[in-house]
Amino acid sequence: xxxxxxxxxxxxxxxxxxxxxxxxxxxxxxxxxxxxxxxxxxxxxxxxxxxxxxxxxxxxxxxxxxxxxxxxxxxxxxxxxxxxxxxxxxxxxxxxxxxxxxxxxxxxxxxxxxxxxxxxxxxxxxxxxxxxxxxxxxxxxxxxxxxxxxxxxxxxxxxxxxxxxxxxxxxxxxxx
Numbered sequence: 001x002x003x004x005x006x007x008x009x010x011x012x013x014x015x016x017x018x019x020x021x022x023x024x025x026x027x028x029x030x031x032x033x034x035x036x037x038x039x040x041x042x043x044x045x046x047x048x049x050x051x052x053x054x055x056x057x058x059x060x061x062x063x064x065x066x067x068x069x070x071x072x073x074x075x076x077x078x079x080x081x082x083x084x085x086x087x088x089x090x091x092x093x094x095x096x097x098x099x100x101x102x103x104x105x106x107x108x109x110x111x112x113x114x115x116x117x118x119x120x121x122x123x124x125x126x127x128x129x130x131x132x133x134x135x136x137x138x139x140x141x142x143x144x145x146x147x148x149x150x151x152x153x154x155x156x157x158x159x160x161x162x163x164x165x166x167x168x169x170x171x172x173x174x175x176x
Contacts, residue, residue, distance in 0.1 A: 002112050033168060039172065041110050043111045046064070056092050060092075065086070075105040
């Protein structure tokens with residue numbers, strides 16, 4: 001998760017939006033960023049392998065905390081998960097998604113730079129404030145006149161104005 005829902009709720013624009021809607025929007029933006037940049041933002045120094053039994057991970061790494069995002073690879077459980085609880089005594093990690101039983105799950109911590117967090121907040125603010133006005137270039141109230149602009153590759157990307165996505169450029173990796 002790029003930013004927690006609790007942190008987002010501290011920003012006035014998001015206080016009236018339900019947690020489930022914010023979570024859905026955050027998940028969508030995170031997927032778009034990872035696909036566009038071809039960057040999974042993994043910290044490969046914090047990586048471990050552990051089995052999943054009865055929907056939880058058996059074993060832990062001392063560098064993890066509740067709220068951290070892990071990417072699971074080399075397993076039937078591939079994908080992004082968020083840690084919801086850690087029992088350090090019994091060595092159990094509970095995640096936000098139900099896992100299938102697997103002997104091995106390669107897990108790597110995902111960490112996003114501060115500029116990504118700020119960029120995502122800007123995208124969400126634009127989404128809340130301007131999504132309903134997409135395509136309108138100018139609007140006049142007297143005699144009601146609306147001018148629309150062309151939405152094409154030149155001025156939008158992934159459903160957002162291309163000017164808002166400039167923060168992603170330094171994180172783009174080559175595709176082979």
